[in-house]
Structure formats: C-alpha cells, structure tokens
Amino acid sequence: PFYNSEQVSQRYVEVAPGNFAIPPLRGESLTLYLETLEFQMEAYRRLAEMLFPIVESEYRRLFPYRRTTEKKYRAVIQKRCLEVARYVLPVATFAYLYHTISAITLLRYHRLCQQLDAPHEQRLVIERMVGEVLRWDPLYARILEDPIPLEETPEFAFFTAHFEALGWEGRRAFREEFDRSLDGHVSKLVDYKLNNEATLADAVRQVLGVSRSVLDDGAAIALVLDPARNRLLGESLNLTMLSKLSRALYHPSYTFRKKLSHAADSQDQRHRLTPASRPCLTAQFSPEPDFITPELIRCEEKIERFYLDVMERIWSAIARLRTRGVRDEYAMYVLPNAVAIRYTESADLLNLRHKHAMRLCYLAQEEIWRASVDEAQQIREVNPTIGKYLLPPCALRKLAGTRPTCPEGERFCGVPVWRLDLSEYQRLI
Structure with missing residues (x-):
C-alpha cells in the first residue's frame, strides 16, 4: 500500500508504564498478562541502569574531551542505554504515529484487516479510521466492502489444512534449516540479477x-x-x-535472507521501497526462547546472564498463558522486541543505495x-564496481566535496568513518 508514517521511535524516547496494548482477557489470564508486562517494564529499567557504565566508558573513549558529568552528555549516554534495553520490552508496546494514506488504501486495509497476526487490534484500529472517514463523507459507505473473515485468508486455510505438520518439531526444523542457510551472516545475499553491472551501464548510456x-561500463557506473561525478549523491535530500x-539505478536488484530482532525489523520496515515477505509471527513462534542478543549486552557476563534470565521468564509466561487457553494472537503480545524474525527481502539498487547510506x-x-x-x-564481492559506492553519508559527502563531511553536527558519532574501508567498520554503541 501507499502510505506515509511519522512515528515516535522507541530508540531514544523512554517508554512509560502503561503504554501497552491489552487484549480482551479476563480473570487470572489478564492478571498474568499484566504481571508479565510489569516484569518486562522493570527489566527494561534495570537493564538500562546496568548498561550505563559500559556505554559511558565507550562514550569517553570516543569523546575524551567531553565531560560525561554534563547533563547533555549524560542524556546522550542514557539514550544509547535505552536503545538496547528496549529489547526486553513487549511487542505490545504502543507506537505513536501520524499515518497518511489514500482512500483506496484505506478500503484495502478494511477488506483485509482480519488477516494474521493481530486481527482483533487491526480491526479495532481500521474500523475507527473508517468511522472517521464516513463521518466526513458518508458516501464512502457505498464502496466499502466487508472484511474477509480470518478463516478465508490463504494463510489461515493453509495452517488449518496442515495442522499436524505444523507442530513444534516442524517449526524447529524450519528454524534450524533457515539458520544453517545463513552461513553465519546476519543478512545473506541469496540472489541478484546476472547482469547487474552491464544492465546499469547500458541504462546510463541510454x-x-x-x-x-x-562511455564504457566502468565510466558509466562511476558517472x-x-x-564526485554525480554530486546529487552528496545532497542532504534524497x-x-x-x-x-x-533512475538508472532502478534496474539492478538484490535479494537477502535475513534474521533480525523485532526491534531491528521495525527499523527495517521504515524503508518501504526495500520490501520483504515477512512471516506470520505465530508460525515461527518457538516454545524455547528464540531471540537476538545485542553486542553491547555481550560485553559483560553479569548483564548477559540477566538478559538471558529475562528471556527465559518471558517465554515461561507465554507458555502459562497458552496453557490457560489464551489464543496465540494475544499471548504473542508479550514476546520481547528481541524475538527473532526470519524472512527474505529484495530491493532495487536505487532504494538499497539510499537505505545503506542511512544505515551504514x-x-x-x-x-x-x-x-x-x-x-x-x-x-562488493559479486558486483565490485557497484559495491564500492555503497557508503555512509559522510563518505559520500567526502567524495562529493560537500562540507561539513559529517552531516550530523553535534550528533557526530566520534569516528571519522569516511577514512575507513568497509572492512574496518566496527562499533559498540
């Protein structure tokens, strides 16, 4: 669908108590659900506190002349701690955003609002959106189609027909097969157009x-x-x-197999033009803890033990909810942001280049x-003439002769990345 979202990020904004979705549960199930959210909230606060000394030490290394006792620098350090601590928060955490769509997109939303993963919440939100539109223009009711029942969606039909084959062992086999196929990568290149570089060069000449x-191929791609030749790449605006x-960059394309946390995938989804076939979350759910651990947490054994214990307790709570008969749709709300998501993503070079410029x-x-x-x-390995130009903003601006080299001002990361080769990239915070 075509949309535009302006969303408040959890990265640097502290999550306050009570900012969670509460499904229609009752009695002991509701009590257990709320207790689990409270536990995750406390773990979030505790983890942020435990990480502070490590982040402060790394910040001092990067900025030896900044006094970390100053309020503005302590705030920066605290934000970095919160960014990692949020891995223990539940996926039930509210997101606040302005979401702009066309009328036809809203009609599509309404027609398919009961599909997996969260048909109850999806229908609540979308029906409120539709209600607001009808309040201003009742004539839209003439073309509004009823939602397709969950039972009639192709995913639900498949799960129903193959119920016995989709037990815990089948899910474990999928996860193990997927993880082996990554060959140690976070995001593995699994496909690309055979003639990416030649096609790009031809398009430039055309x-x-x-x-x-x-204009030979190398010169065309460089152009x-x-x-240094295409100065538009050094602009702050894309x-x-x-x-x-x-626009010749639209023709080359790449496909990656990825395993990210829900937290990182939420960032990845902001790049609407590098689309992915994201999973039905319940289909990939594991009864054993299945999550991503940020590098910062691995720095200290005490912190990593705390983190692992939190994950064990969250999965235990999910098991208890399911034992009480809580639907998977609702039990999944307490999954942590750290839960592993496995999927395939494709992108043309024009949009992948922009994404890498932002995310490198x-x-x-x-x-x-x-x-x-x-x-x-x-x-770089398969298309070296293209790959050498996939760089962060500072390196692109240096090549373009744009000043200042780093566009972030006071938010400068502390590392002159524009002087480094991609193989030398490493960071902790």
Whole structure:
C-alpha cells in the first residue's frame, strides 16, 4: 500500500508504564498478562541502569574531551542505554504515529484487516479510521466492502489444512534449516540479477544517448554512483528518484535472507521501497526462547546472564498463558522486541543505495547497521564496481566535496568513518 508514517521511535524516547496494548482477557489470564508486562517494564529499567557504565566508558573513549558529568552528555549516554534495553520490552508496546494514506488504501486495509497476526487490534484500529472517514463523507459507505473473515485468508486455510505438520518439531526444523542457510551472516545475499553491472551501464548510456565507445561500463557506473561525478549523491535530500541519470539505478536488484530482532525489523520496515515477505509471527513462534542478543549486552557476563534470565521468564509466561487457553494472537503480545524474525527481502539498487547510506552511518540502530554492513560487503564481492559506492553519508559527502563531511553536527558519532574501508567498520554503541 501507499502510505506515509511519522512515528515516535522507541530508540531514544523512554517508554512509560502503561503504554501497552491489552487484549480482551479476563480473570487470572489478564492478571498474568499484566504481571508479565510489569516484569518486562522493570527489566527494561534495570537493564538500562546496568548498561550505563559500559556505554559511558565507550562514550569517553570516543569523546575524551567531553565531560560525561554534563547533563547533555549524560542524556546522550542514557539514550544509547535505552536503545538496547528496549529489547526486553513487549511487542505490545504502543507506537505513536501520524499515518497518511489514500482512500483506496484505506478500503484495502478494511477488506483485509482480519488477516494474521493481530486481527482483533487491526480491526479495532481500521474500523475507527473508517468511522472517521464516513463521518466526513458518508458516501464512502457505498464502496466499502466487508472484511474477509480470518478463516478465508490463504494463510489461515493453509495452517488449518496442515495442522499436524505444523507442530513444534516442524517449526524447529524450519528454524534450524533457515539458520544453517545463513552461513553465519546476519543478512545473506541469496540472489541478484546476472547482469547487474552491464544492465546499469547500458541504462546510463541510454539516458545520455551515447554509445559504448564514448562511455564504457566502468565510466558509466562511476558517472551515476560516484558522488564526485554525480554530486546529487552528496545532497542532504534524497534526489535520486527525480534525477534522470540516477533512475538508472532502478534496474539492478538484490535479494537477502535475513534474521533480525523485532526491534531491528521495525527499523527495517521504515524503508518501504526495500520490501520483504515477512512471516506470520505465530508460525515461527518457538516454545524455547528464540531471540537476538545485542553486542553491547555481550560485553559483560553479569548483564548477559540477566538478559538471558529475562528471556527465559518471558517465554515461561507465554507458555502459562497458552496453557490457560489464551489464543496465540494475544499471548504473542508479550514476546520481547528481541524475538527473532526470519524472512527474505529484495530491493532495487536505487532504494538499497539510499537505505545503506542511512544505515551504514554509525548512528543507525546497531543491529540494522550490522546487517547493512553485511549486505554491502557481499555486494562488493559479486558486483565490485557497484559495491564500492555503497557508503555512509559522510563518505559520500567526502567524495562529493560537500562540507561539513559529517552531516550530523553535534550528533557526530566520534569516528571519522569516511577514512575507513568497509572492512574496518566496527562499533559498540
């Protein structure tokens, strides 16, 4: 669908108690659900406190001349702690956003609002949206179609027909098969167009109306991807979709198999033009803890033990909810942001280049940054002439001669990344 969302991020905004979705549960099931949310909220606060000394130490290393006792710098450090601590928060945590769509998109939302994963909440929200539209223009009721029942959606029909084959052992086999296929990658390149570089070079020549004798493949690719030649790549605004030459980047494409946390996947979904076939969450659910651990948590054994214990207790609570007969749709709400999500994502070069420019920056969320580094390195191996230009904003601006080199001002990460090769990228915060 076509939409635009302006969302408040959990990364740096502290989550307050009570900001959680509460499904229609009663009695002991509701009590257990609320107790689990309270436990996760307390774990979030505790984890942020435990991480503070580590983040403060790393911040001092990066900025030796900044006094971390100053209020503004302590606030920066605290934000980095909250970014990692939110991995223990439930997926039930509310998101606040302005969501702008066309009328036809709303009609589509309404027609399919009862599909997995959260048909109850989806229908509540979408019916309120529809109600607001009908209040202003009642004539839309003439073309509003009833929602397709959950039972008639293709995913639900498949799960019903193959119920016996979709038990815990079948799900475990899927996870193990998927994880083996990653070969140690966070995001593995599994497919790309055979003639990516040649096709890109041809497209550049066609835009300019020149032959190969005038502009060979290497020069054509440099003309569109090298910021020293295509100065638009050094702009703060993303102008590539409007530039005739840059639109040649639409033709190469890449497909990645990815395993990210729900937290990182929420960041990944903001890139609407690098679409993915995301899973039915209940279909990938594991009765054993199945989650991602941020690098910062691995720095200290005490913190990692605390984190693992939190995950064990969350999965135990989910098991108790399910034992009480709570539907999976509602039990999944207490899954932590750390829960592992496995899927495939594809992108054309124009939009992947922009995504990498944003996410190779050291200020990007750490896990999606790591996935982007992984992707850029693999593209360099198969399409080196293209891959060498997949760079963060500072490196692009340096090549373009744009000043200042880092566009972030006071938010500078502390590392002159523009001087580093991609193989040298490493970070803790």
